[in-house]
């Protein structure tokens with residue numbers, strides 16, 4: 001039966017690919033800023049693609065044009081100052097223009113976020129994502145490392161703190177409401193992890209001792225994977241979270257129901 005298992009292993013990536021709608025190009029873009037990053041990607045691809053084709057065609061032309069012939073040395077060319085100036089100046093101008101454009105995209109994607117409708121704290125650890133919702137009071141309860149209990153209280157939330165009463169802590173389940181601005185506070189408990197949702201076009205390191213902030217505004221409902229993009233230990237491969245983007249009503253229902261289950 002060994003060969004059957006081997007065959008299965010061979011087709012596992014194919015079935016994951018089929019589940020993702022057999023996309024051959026970029027994953028879905030499900031936030032307001034993802035298409036902005038994609039546009040920059042296409043601009044860079046178009047420029048480098050055109051240069052690549054141009055350089056290869058010129059190479060072939062020069063191979064033929066300056067080949068060895070009776071009475072002519074192979075590779076014989078003479079310098080041309082004007083051509084040298086042009087092919088130095090054009091890439092320089094393109095690079096300066098691209099860096100200015102990238103700066104604009106960067107400030108739009110990672111600059112000051114619009115006022116958030118919802119805030120979520122995500123604490124990465126070997127090998128899970130702890131998701132902390134502040135609840136109706138919109139204030140995160142106090143956390144304290146000495147209160148951490150891996151089984152019952154992975155982020156060390158102080159349940160005696162009044163602002164913690166309506167807080168929800170879920171493991172690997174991130175639900176986000178459609179069309180609302182969400183500010184994510186990203187932390188790490190042990191080693192460096194990296195929060196990665198390909199459909200957000202966002203990848204952010206989670207570093208112990210630092211709270212990194214990023215924001216998203218989801219535009220498409222669906223279920224997506226959260227991957228850890230930093231080799232963080234032996235269980236790195238199974239550090240997978242589940243992202244659900246749903247309507248604000250469905251999100252509220254999920255929050256209320258999870259809070260009720262948490263209280264049991």
Ligand SMILES: [Cu+2]
Nearest residue numbers: 193228232239
């Ligand atoms: Cu990790």
